[in-house]
Amino acid sequence: MISEQQIKSIIDEVIKTLSPGAEGVGGGSHMAPAETMTATTAASQNNQPPEEESFLEDLAAVDLRKELLVPGANNPEMYLKLKETTPARLGIWHCGPRPLTRSLLRFRADHAVAQDAVFTDVSDEFLASIGVETIQSCCRDKDEFLTRPDLGRKLPEDQGKKLQAICPENATVQIYIADGLSSTAVETNAMDTYRALVQGLKGMGIEPNPLFFLRYGRVPSMDVISELITPKITVLLIGERPGLATGESMSCYMAYESSTAQPESNRTVISNIHKGGTPAVEAGAHIAGVVKKMLEQKASGLNLKL
Template sequence: MNEQLIQTITKLVVEKLKSNEVSQPSAGTADVQIKLHSKQATGALTELPPPENPNGKVTFHQTTSAKPEKKSAVHPQPAEKTISKQEEFIEELKKKTPSRIGVGRAGSRPKTNTWLQFRLDHAAAVDAVYGEVPDKILHQLDLFQVQTRVKDKEEYIRRPDLGRKLSDEAKELIKKRCAFSPSVQIVTSNGLSAKAIEENLEDVYLSLVQSLGNLGIETGTPFYVDKGRVALMDEIGDVLQPDVVVMLIGERPGLVSAESLSAYLCYQPRIGTIEADRMVVSNIHKGGIPPVEAGAYLGTLIQKILKYEASGVSLVKKEG
């Protein structure tokens, strides 16, 4: 079946469910907002309070031969007040996490709303991996594009090692077009989320460039790598010999956000650089660190890396 169609239908169903609820006076649950979920899930899903006398009321039967105990008079009697207290408490907890907590259940399964929302977020995550970065963005930011040794998305996922190497043409191209041995080399790549680049790259990049400009730090010629992996910066470091590489790359999408961007930084990455010398600022997206603020922060972080001539664990050690 057509993926697009499935998504459209799912969306329709979710919206339908929602519009039903709006017309229903559902006391107290109206302002549950799921803020961080991917954009497709438009707005808040609300939950129906259980009806007074549910038709399909579930009853439990004793299946063993033991005599069913007489219904004792001891009912759990949570007073009106304690229920609302509990609900309030759950609301408090919900505010503190984007995770799907306190969503209720129907029997042993999630409720339809929750399930559809989950499917939708999962679909968004898959789309982010298989999506492409629009050329317009690269054009606007004046980034030229190179390839890794990966042929297509399937190979990209199966062979991480190939995503860590530049194609021969790419090597030639960056040698030709990029300034040699700059203080800072900015590299961008879609990585596992094209959506992350589409949504956040412009803001992070412009803010980062401004920040470095303010600090008087010279930058090289930035470019974009299609289907790159983080450790690709080692080979780029070998070819261009910069002091610091900062790589803005789409994160593996999750169910909270499919458009989260990470900035990986390393002081003098070269082939053979160990992972402990890399550092990362992650979770850059609308619901996480605002992209513009992240760019501003990265500038001062790079300044620190240059000052201590170290990154990652080495930087922490040197900083003392």
């Protein structure tokens, strides 16, 4: 057995070997526990401080389409060829009737990243780093946010006042960010999209209203917010409900003269904003183009011709 002190020193070693610039999905806080596990496992096997090369592979980086775990398959070439056509978890074999450990852990990892995206709040560090004001919907916490979609679209009176203090009335464009169902999506993509969008708007001579962040916000919050500060166009960047293996997908909802009286079909949406879909910067530029059309046509949603 190794002592807790030894484990700590091993962990410190491991963290040191991580290059500071390493791209971390969702930041370093997500990376550290996983690497810690790796280090202790390796150490308990060798009973020696691990070398840099003794890291286990990143399970989540394996392309499942290219992996076949069936021993002595009747036709492995065709199996792999057909597997290429689907992201389904196929060719994963079994121990007794159960899945192999590798497949089980990969599944758990893919679910973990999705759940972390939903159940973790957008961090104060992130909000401080982008320097924007936060307002909060009528939801008191994450549990209430998830179970009461009706509250996630409303603002309490004091938050409405705060909003009015931050954002002047009758702006041409109001942009804001809401966590929605993925904090990871917001932390990963929102600012890249925002900066590209603002740059695009500047090219058209438009200076948007100050950006703010809405905690525990749902899509229809844009109606309530728009009624308070009456911008021509409201743009909402919001985290999507995560799929397995990805928590990074963000959507952009836009509406012309948004209000609670307008039907949902008044909204224009661009979804799937993430590095595997529409990259954040590209999305920002695209949104600027859509905003331009909305201003020209004085319309959005079904009434907008793109």
